[in-house]
Amino acid sequence: MIAWLVFFLVCAVEAFTSIFFYDSFIQCRWAGAKKFLAAFVLFVAGAGNAMLFEAFPYEYIPWKLAALIVIQTIFVRITYPSDWTVSIYFAALNVVIQILLETVVIGIMSAQYSEEHILLALLGAGICILWTGVLYLLRKKLCYIKQYMRRNVRVASKFGMLPLISVIAGIYYYVLFIRGNSQEPFYISVAAGLVIINIVSLFFLQESLVKDEKLRISEMQNENNQKQIQAFHDMQSLYERQGRKLHDYKKQLATIQELIKSGDVETAIDFTENLTKSIAVEASEVNVGHPVINAVLNQQYRVAKGKNIGMTFAVSDLHDIRLADDEIVVLLGNLIENAIHECERVTEQGKAASISIKFVEKEGTLVLTVRNPVIRRVNIVDNRVVNPKHDGQGIGLLNVESVVEKNGGSFVISCDENEFVAVVMI
Numbered sequence: 001m002i003a004w005l006v007f008f009l010v011c012a013v014e015a016f017t018s019i020f021f022y023d024s025f026i027q028c029r030w031a032g033a034k035k036f037l038a039a040f041v042l043f044v045a046g047a048g049n050a051m052l053f054e055a056f057p058y059e060y061i062p063w064k065l066a067a068l069i070v071i072q073t074i075f076v077r078i079t080y081p082s083d084w085t086v087s088i089y090f091a092a093l094n095v096v097i098q099i100l101l102e103t104v105v106i107g108i109m110s111a112q113y114s115e116e117h118i119l120l121a122l123l124g125a126g127i128c129i130l131w132t133g134v135l136y137l138l139r140k141k142l143c144y145i146k147q148y149m150r151r152n153v154r155v156a157s158k159f160g161m162l163p164l165i166s167v168i169a170g171i172y173y174y175v176l177f178i179r180g181n182s183q184e185p186f187y188i189s190v191a192a193g194l195v196i197i198n199i200v201s202l203f204f205l206q207e208s209l210v211k212d213e214k215l216r217i218s219e220m221q222n223e224n225n226q227k228q229i230q231a232f233h234d235m236q237s238l239y240e241r242q243g244r245k246l247h248d249y250k251k252q253l254a255t256i257q258e259l260i261k262s263g264d265v266e267t268a269i270d271f272t273e274n275l276t277k278s279i280a281v282e283a284s285e286v287n288v289g290h291p292v293i294n295a296v297l298n299q300q301y302r303v304a305k306g307k308n309i310g311m312t313f314a315v316s317d318l319h320d321i322r323l324a325d326d327e328i329v330v331l332l333g334n335l336i337e338n339a340i341h342e343c344e345r346v347t348e349q350g351k352a353a354s355i356s357i358k359f360v361e362k363e364g365t366l367v368l369t370v371r372n373p374v375i376r377r378v379n380i381v382d383n384r385v386v387n388p389k390h391d392g393q394g395i396g397l398l399n400v401e402s403v404v405e406k407n408g409g410s411f412v413i414s415c416d417e418n419e420f421v422a423v424v425m426i
Contacts, residue, residue, distance in 0.1 A: 310354030
């Protein structure tokens with residue numbers, strides 16, 4: 001009876017350790033009752049596998065451990081959003097580290113309990129608990145794997161062979177220790193080294209994920225900047241066409257007056273209708289003495305106005321601003337676009353929304369402040385928006401930060417329950 005209680009206890013501990021390992025690096029699909037059911041299925045599958053091979057001699061232990069890796073792989077594939085490569089990598093890594101740790105501990109104890117199954121089982125449970133404690137510490141150092149693995153699962157394939165090779169070695173050493181072997185010190189050293197190497201592989205995996213994420217963000221930043229600059233050029237062309245049309249506006253009015261005086265009212269009306277259709281752009285609402293800033297502010301103003309979003313300005317004369325045109329577009333375009341996106345969410349709830357923009361230069365310092373209402377408080381850590389609703393929002397703020405750093409300025413964002421504030425000082 002005691003042997004069975006110990007057996008099921010060990011299986012439960014192994015299942016818990018495995019789930020704790022996977023939760024450390026992959027986001028689980030489920031929570032609550034569904035996750036508990038998945039854990040129970042893993043426990044039953046693990047116990048069933050152990051019971052199945054219990055009747056077989058030690059020669060079949062490799063098959064038992066191989067079957068365990070298959071079970072764990074299928075569990076990860078179903079329970080976590082991962083492909084087969086990631087599932088095999090983490091399942092093999094989890095099993096092999098547990099095997100190698102057991103090998104090291106059993107080897108150090110000279111395998112004197114090889115015939116005492118209960119003591120060996122309890123020893124295995126203790127090793128699982130030890131591995132869980134190590135994982136708890138590793139979670140703090142390897143926090144980026146879970147965050148970036150969802151976007152770049154292919155990186156795990158670069159390290160996939162290491163745990164699989166270690167599985168072969170781990171099974172080999174485990175079987176040798178169960179049987180007893182005269183070269184135990186050598187095998188203990190190799191097994192301990194493999195444990196360290198496999199743990200280190202997680203750090204290399206994280207480093208690769210971080211590098212790929214930085215590259216992805218850099219590419220998105222460049223793409224976002226190009227879109228912003230192209231949008232500015234489109235606006236600039238539009239304003240140039242507007243200027244050419246308005247240049248002849250007085251002559252066109254004079255023509256209309258002459259048509260009316262001569263009594264040709266019908267021709268005057270047709271001429272007026274055609275003239276009205278040809279003027280595609282309204283006169284500027286904001287004029288700060290700088291054509292690029294005027295173009296961006298007025299274009300964004302019209303976008304906001306078309307979405308029933310208010311926009312107020314507090315600006316000064318910025319005709320001699322020292323920022324490059326593309327930097328101006330990145331700063332204003334990203335901050336105001338983000339503000340408009342959030343205001344859209346506010347208006348969808350039937351509330352009024354207005355954006356406040358302050359863009360002034362005082363005593364040689366350029367100050368840009370953008371304020372907008374929010375539907376709920378935005379989580380900000382280290383001046384970064386955590387898990388932005390739109391990935392473009394995070395990229396846009398990174399672009400703004402890059403421009404500010406390039407010009408030796410400062411950029412601060414903050415948010416409370418009612419308002420999001422972005423402040424740039426250069």
